[in-house]
Amino acid sequence: MAKRPVPLYDFKAFGAAIKAARNEYGESRKKVSDELYISPRYLANIENKGQQPSLQVFYDLVTRYHISVDQFFLPEQQCGEIHRAAAA
Numbered sequence: 001m002a003k004r005p006v007p008l009y010d011f012k013a014f015g016a017a018i019k020a021a022r023n024e025y026g027e028s029r030k031k032v033s034d035e036l037y038i039s040p041r042y043l044a045n046i047e048n049k050g051q052q053p054s055l056q057v058f059y060d061l062v063t064r065y066h067i068s069v070d071q072f073f074l075p076e077q078q079c080g081e082i083h084r085a086a087a088a
Contacts, residue, residue: 009052011051011052012049012050013050014046014053014058015046015047015048015049016047017065017067017072018046018047018061018067019047019048021065022065025065029043029044029047032064036057036060
């Protein structure tokens with residue numbers, strides 16, 4: 001059976017948010033990559049080129065910098081609808 005064609009998600013906005021948060025926390029790329037056991041180049045590619053991180057690295061970064069993933073995966077209109085449905 002052929003694989004269903006699925007467009008890849010563009011992680012550039014995520015990478016930019018990680019870079020901004022890392023700079024706001026005053027952390028170097030080397031410090032973060034050492035603590036997450038990844039290469040500085042891998043982190044640079046996530047931040048600057050929108051490289052898709054592994055699920056574990058994605059989780060580590062969003063929890064480290066307290067970043068909500070809703071802003072990347074749910075359009076604002078859809079977020080509002082979900083919150084309204086949950087409140088009802």
